[in-house]
Amino acid sequence: MSDERYYAVPEYDGNPFIAKLPRLKDRKAVFGALQFKPEYSEDECGYPPHYRKHFVLRLTRFFEPVSRHVELAERLDFILRQGYIGRNPLTHDYVRHLQNDFKRTVQKNVYAENLLVVENTATSFSVVGCSGVGKSRAIEKILHQYPQTITHSEPFRLIQVPWLKLDCPHQGSPRQLCKNFFVSIDKILGTEYDRLYGNTRASLDEMLVHMAQVANLHALGLLVIDEIQHLRKSKKSVNASGSDQLLNFLVTLVNTIGVPVVLIGTLSAKAILQKDFRQARRGAGFGSAQWDRYAYDVEWKHIVQRLWKYQWTKTYTPLTPEIEAALYDESQGILDVLVKLVILSQLKVISINEARAQGEEITPELIRRVASEEFKLIQPMIEALRRNDYEAIFQYDDLFDFDEHISTRYSQVAATSRANEYADAPTPELDKLAVLMRVGVSEEEARGILSNLASSTTPNTAMRMIVENPGQDEPKAQQEETKVAGDLRNAFGARPSVYHVLKEQGVISCPLIDFKVGE
Incomplete structure (x- = not known):
């Protein structure tokens, strides 16, 4: 004993x-x-x-296992158990959760308002790191320390799902992630949620509502989404990018429905999780871990x-x-x-x-x-x-920390530029201008680029916008220049310029090509 x-x-x-x-x-x-x-x-x-x-x-x-694995196991255990505190089936809060689910389903809106107030103890966590360091393997080893299903017969009948791990679809599609969710639940429980809610005619909003409903019905304790960097490939909708739609839903799972979420990805996922402060909070509700190579x-x-x-x-x-x-x-x-x-x-x-x-x-x-x-x-x-x-x-974004490199590069370039090129007192505009000129952009072209950016844009953000949208690196004045009779550019139809077309064909290299993140 x-x-x-x-x-x-x-x-x-x-x-x-x-x-x-x-x-x-x-x-x-x-x-x-x-x-x-x-x-x-x-x-x-x-x-x-x-x-x-x-x-x-x-x-x-x-x-x-080494220290990083043990610390990760402890943290996952924290958020799993803490998330269930606010969803105790023997309290009124659990009943309110189910009633809120019903209202969302009727309205077909996962963000429905005027819902009942419930206690929420769920939080989120993210793990990003170099590809091949063992993030996914460690998560799976830890998750398998818990049963995937638990059957309750007294005082209520319910099949509890303590955890579920999904891979983010390769094209970052929120619809496909929802479908993967229903398929995975069906494999575990023998249900038919994919047939009911995963059909191609259902809208994304409907699928999200039913995904939240199923998560509540089976007391999902922890939702783990791996390969989150695939959201970078998500297609844009009319109102928001696919990554924004999915991240908005995931934060709703945490903040409204009470299901803890863990996001895992390579270093390139940091660009998604840190796109703005609100999204950064989604991945860092209970901290975040960065696993570099050993x-x-x-x-x-x-x-x-x-x-x-x-x-x-x-x-x-x-x-x-x-x-x-x-x-x-x-x-x-x-x-x-x-x-x-x-x-x-x-x-x-x-x-x-x-x-x-x-x-x-x-x-x-x-x-x-x-x-x-x-x-x-x-x-x-x-x-x-x-x-x-x-x-x-820098060419291999799953090995590389983009933010750290750009920050370091900017600091070095801006410092050199202020010391050697500008007699005037340094200003934010001069700093951004120096960064572009140091990577091979002419002063005229650099000023044209900056004229299209908000004055509040930081040098790091400016560099990122140009790297991720290389087709926009020509000044407005050049793009809107009037074409005259006999101008060779007329042969290219409505294209902005010969330069633009030749660059698309790979004849001319973009001056920022060395800074472009590999897809």
Whole structure:
């Protein structure tokens, strides 16, 4: 019998939605629950090569948690349980939530007014970071510590869904996200919500209303949306972009319906979450985490040491400083690349032995050879990270923090410009003008660009608007210039200019091309 003493949290007591969740864990227990050690036996190293190759693939499921994973697990547990406080089915608030759902459904408007006042304890959270550092894998490991469904029979009948994870559609479509929601719920519960509410004739407003209704009916505890950066590709509607529509709905889920929301994405998602203060608050209601690639530090070395234990080669290769350095150099702190590099290195050395009856030692040279042969597609990215070449990294927005780079670049350029080019006292307009001129825009063209921007626009915002809308980088005066008889531009119909057309065809490079974020 366990000697662990049970401590009660008063605000959780008496809430059936919380009572059936797993008991609270300390950090040590969380670490143990997340850790996954592949099955391993030294006897397997004596098996024939074609067997050992399959054993090596067990490393694809390897998971060694570190501090960032434990902190994320704790935070998700906080917002899951806290969100249920305001939706206790034994209180009047839960009934009011259902009545509000009915009003929204009748009005076919998720933002319906004159609803009953209910307590709301839900909040939101976001995780952004470099692609391949393990965000999605960590979230899934944490979520699977909780049951996906809980059946209640007394004092009410209901199937509770503690969590649901969806991937944002590739084109960032809010309609497709709603449909994915209904399909996922149907798979879990065996219902037919997709048939009822996910048909193509339903408007987006109707789908959002029913999505909120289903979330309430099944006491959805946590909605996790991965790959949120796909919203950058969302098509614009008459009144707002698709990303704005979806983010407006998600903040409604949190603030009105009481369902906590977690958003996960690459670094390029920061441009969406920080578009303005209101949207930034949606993703940072309970803070936000940025997961950069691992530094060459204690935690990285700990992961490598744990991973290196699993070798199915005939001869065990000790982990040397040279091997450790080669693994970091070829992966640049990206966890997914590290694991695949270890797997492919073992497969390579086993294959060499199978073909030539040579030894099975893993060397730094072999690791670098495997990286060169197997990771050709990502070599430009790895090389850019290796050199800390921000101009090159800038092409890969899932590896790159756009805001940090533009801020740093602007500070350097503006400071130099004020010191060397302008005798006048620095002003916001001169700062913005300096940024554009330093990246190759002529003074006349730069002044034309700035004349189209609001005076309150910051240098960072100005640069972002130009980067994201390169077709608008010509001054108004040039675009509206009157065409005369015989002017070569007449051959291009209603196009603004020859320059504009040739630039679209790729004949002329945009002076800001080096700053354009890759799609």
